[in-house]
Amino acid sequence: MTNRENQILEEIRKNPLISQKELAEKLGITRSGAAVHISNLIKKGYITGKGYIVRENPYVCVVGGANIDIYGFPFKKLIKNDSNPGAIKLALGGVGRNISENLVKLGIDTNLITVLGDDIYADNITEHSREVGIKIENSLIMKNSNSSTYLSILDENGNMDVAIAAMDIFENMNVEFIKTKDKIIKNSNLCVIDTNIPKETIEYIVKEFSGDTEFLLDTVSTSKAMKIKDIIGYFQIIKPNKIEAEILTGIKIKTDSDLKKAGDIFINKGVKTVIITLGEDGVYYQNEEKSGIFKTKKVKMVNASGAGDAFAAGLAYSHINSLDIYESVKFSAMASIVAISSEETINPKLSVEEIHKIERELER
Known part of the structure; x- marks a missing residue:
């Protein structure tokens, strides 16, 4: 399934009686484009019958955290209470998201x-x-809010030594x-x-x-x-x-x-x-x-x-x-x-x- 088809299927799940015109307006595409995607979804078996009856595939729902992870890696043995030469890396994280x-x-x-939040991390x-x-x-x-951020310092073996979670x-x-x-x-x-x-x-x-x-x-x-x-x-x-x-x-x-x-x-x-x-x-x-x-x-x-x-x-x-x-x-x-x-x-x-x-x- 393409990303666009996935988006259309989600809108149909929310409102099985949504029109092709409403779909097109919601997703910023033409009505004919929406019709083509719906036709493809019917052919693939994701939609069955009139009124957009959606066939549900088995799925997992995850309810939990999503955040930006900031990791510090020391080049040598980690020395407490000191500045350690190393590398810093940003990654998408959060237990639920991972x-x-x-x-x-x-x-x-x-x-x-x-x-x-509504920041660049959320984007x-x-x-x-x-x-x-x-x-x-x-x-x-959440408007005017910062997304969750997790800061972790790893030791020389790659294990977490200490972390701060702003969640x-x-x-x-x-x-x-x-x-x-x-x-x-x-x-x-x-x-x-x-x-x-x-x-x-x-x-x-x-x-x-x-x-x-x-x-x-x-x-x-x-x-x-x-x-x-x-x-x-x-x-x-x-x-x-x-x-x-x-x-x-x-x-x-x-x-x-x-x-x-x-x-x-x-x-x-x-x-x-x-x-x-x-x-x-x-x-x-x-x-x-x-x-x-x-x-x-x-x-x-x-x-x-x-x-x-x-x-x-x-x-x-x-x-x-x-x-x-x-x-x-x-x-x-x-x-x-x-x-x-x-x-x-x-x-x-x-x-x-x-x-x-x-x-x-x-x-x-």
Whole structure:
């Protein structure tokens, strides 16, 4: 589907009775041009019958953050309380946005609902989203506001040493706004939520649309994970790291037995799939049938900043494609390996084929 066809389809979803003239005026094209695009959409099967009945493809809805990332890379060992020679890089980021782009690269239709300012950063995020195929039209635009910005200092190994997140703009994603997007969330095959958005909004989404769709939680950070402690059972899939799992369960995780205890707490609260990332020690996984730790060979890391987002996208892809828990974790871990092998937060080479290629190489 072309970008223009995608735009027309979005307008038709909003108003199935919209005329070709109204479409043309909204998109700044001729009426005959709109007619050609609609004809192509009918031929491709995206529109069926009169009144523009739209056939919905399986898609993931992501509700979360989008921002500009500013990274500092030291050339040598990072020295605290000093000026370090190095390089500075700007990139598009945000947990929700990163997961969305990874999903699109894995071939999954993705709707991103986020909050943007009206600055040049917002323009960059919107333009790039349309270029790569993320549907971002349902996001909230705040006038006279700066878009979210994330500043991170990495150490000589590519790991984050310290970061500052200026993300107050996401407080504007309130319940009243989300109510206007109910069809997008309700009709999704999976809704991915990151904890950058307000607690009240997260609670409304998971309670209001429980039974209509399923939810995957990205806890984002230890401080933000506390937002969902009392509603964790509404999420079918969760992926905290070890520290976040400790905070959410009250279990100090030192052994494999402790991991099982923490997993049991999540399962007993209603979570269907528990994934606890352990860094170099692998990934713990658990559902009602099985549990275990998945480990893979160590690989060279260029930049760790996009690993978690690629892993989350891998979990969403696996859910849409009905992979079992072990295959899901393996696929997601391979997606993370693809991510950390690139200087970019989103590896341009990420694809299902590239993931399977990495898997074959590591199994030799």
